[in-house]
Amino acid sequence: MTLYADVQVSRGSFDLALDLTVEPGEVVALLGPNGAGKTTALRAIAGLLAVDRGRIALDDTVWDEPPRTFRTPDRRPIGVVFQDYLLFNHLSCLENVAFGLRARGVEKQTARLEASRWLETVGLSEYARTRPRALSGGQAQRVALARALATDPELLLLDEPLAALDAGTTLHVRAELGQHLNRFEGHTLLVTHDPLDAMVLADRLVIIENGQVVQEGKPTEVAHRPRTDYVAQLVGLNLYRGDASGTAVRLPEGGTITLAEPATGPVHVAFPPTAVSLYVQPPSGSPRNTWPAVVTGIEQHAHTVRVRLDASPAGPADLLADITPAAVADLHLTPGQPLHTTLKATEVHTYPV
Template structure:
């Protein structure tokens, strides 16, 4: 895994003077065997086509105050996003896949090969770290050529492959630039090119857009999605940003407290959240209760009327935009659901005001600044919240 470095195993940056790509070739790369330069194409291929990529991993890592225990599987071409709050175990999982954190138990198989005890440098894995970890004294070209050079490719072939990848990334005019002369988006693309230049069978991306400003993030996200769509092996993305996950990944794996709490397609996760964390991510009010026909008695006491006719344990969700607020008990509203609440807080949410409400049913409500002013909302205000049954969504728990 040429994109890693022994110093990176404990979170440190690589030293300022790694072997430059024009030194003698070294043994390394996949399986630890030299890769002969003769007869190899200089055209970059995201993955070899002889063996289909497949990831099968059961990652168990035990720390004194934390335990990771998750299972991951991925088919060729899959982009899987590990999503979860800080401290959930996402980065530990990524480091375990890279070999930087040893497994306490479990296994890791890639393309049918057991990599559980394989050292990081011998794994067919490319990594794009959160802050990219580009070698500061090397040009963009030599940063990308470093990986193939470590795999045993000649200086000429390594640079030819690096040139191809940087051109594909739209960086043909920046090959001689050192990292300090690159913008955040350019540095991110150099790091991605460096990871892909080694033809990895598993690509790991640790918060790849976190270091970018909002405008650059928008552009680079679109570019990254295009490159991942072309990647034929397995890619695993770690992020806490739901938009990055929804846009970049084919499948989401939500991790909380070291365990998988939900997984599925982005649309399924957004439609059927199963924890408060996921509901907040996708912007929904979520409750759990027991259904009897169209009525759901929540665990916290109140009831919600829904259009779905169900029986037994269920979740009920609705967006903050479905909530209408009144200062007095509503008399002409057609909404079947209404609760007496108190404003706990107000904050700007895009071009609207989000009200945090407590009382009979804790919930979030979105309203315009004009509506908030007309209602004279402030912390401590008593309001009535209504939601139409047609705007709720109930599904089995």
């Protein structure tokens, strides 16, 4: 069975037009910046809002096809994990997990048994009688997951499942969520703005900006061949378009990037910020891409410092470089400071536009 979702929703000046399929056992991540329409798409597929045009169907069963067909959420075989979980606070964890089964007509004892089995699966057996209010973020997320999976849905929808967690627990919970998703045989659609969640959890990425799909593919493919600035920044790459002729790529705003392998015609040029090195004095020796540049911004990340540079007119006008905090101290980096940059040609990827 395959989920087909052609979701078209208009809200004022915002138009969402998304066409995606999810195969059984596949985890598809819908990745995009805030306001791109990710959550709207998820709500439409869940049946929490009706599409204006398009069609949502699981194989031959149509869920939503205006103007005639619309199945309310309770009549779709889905499970949803909401961003803030929305656990029912007046019910115990066990009752929360059993809720979907009870709602679908499962007899009380059976439902409770199945629910406790699910709580065991997510490692929270001892919290069966606890009210959700008393749980930690990570525990609540696992209860929400158990609740969504307990009804054995065809489609699991996850709305930013890790966004409400603090950085310390995210790593652990993400890994655990990955294991559960691996075991799940139905279709999974994960909505997130965090590229790492998408990369780790999904088999395929669908990236949307302003309600439109801008790129689709396997995580590695997207990571190495971003097609828009957003995707490039998302995966931490420098991305440019230019005209290749032999080993030189001419950028439209001026500047040239030298390649290791020759290419021809319009190409994307991509390289990671770690491939860029910074020097106070002009370096001598092998690097062929050497540009004078000016620092325009400095961002502190967890273990590296990302420096934003302007290398025009010789190189790109907007260039990212990742260096160590120690190097920042050595170079006495401040915005506006002139520097010299080099880029190893061997780390530059090109692919046709």
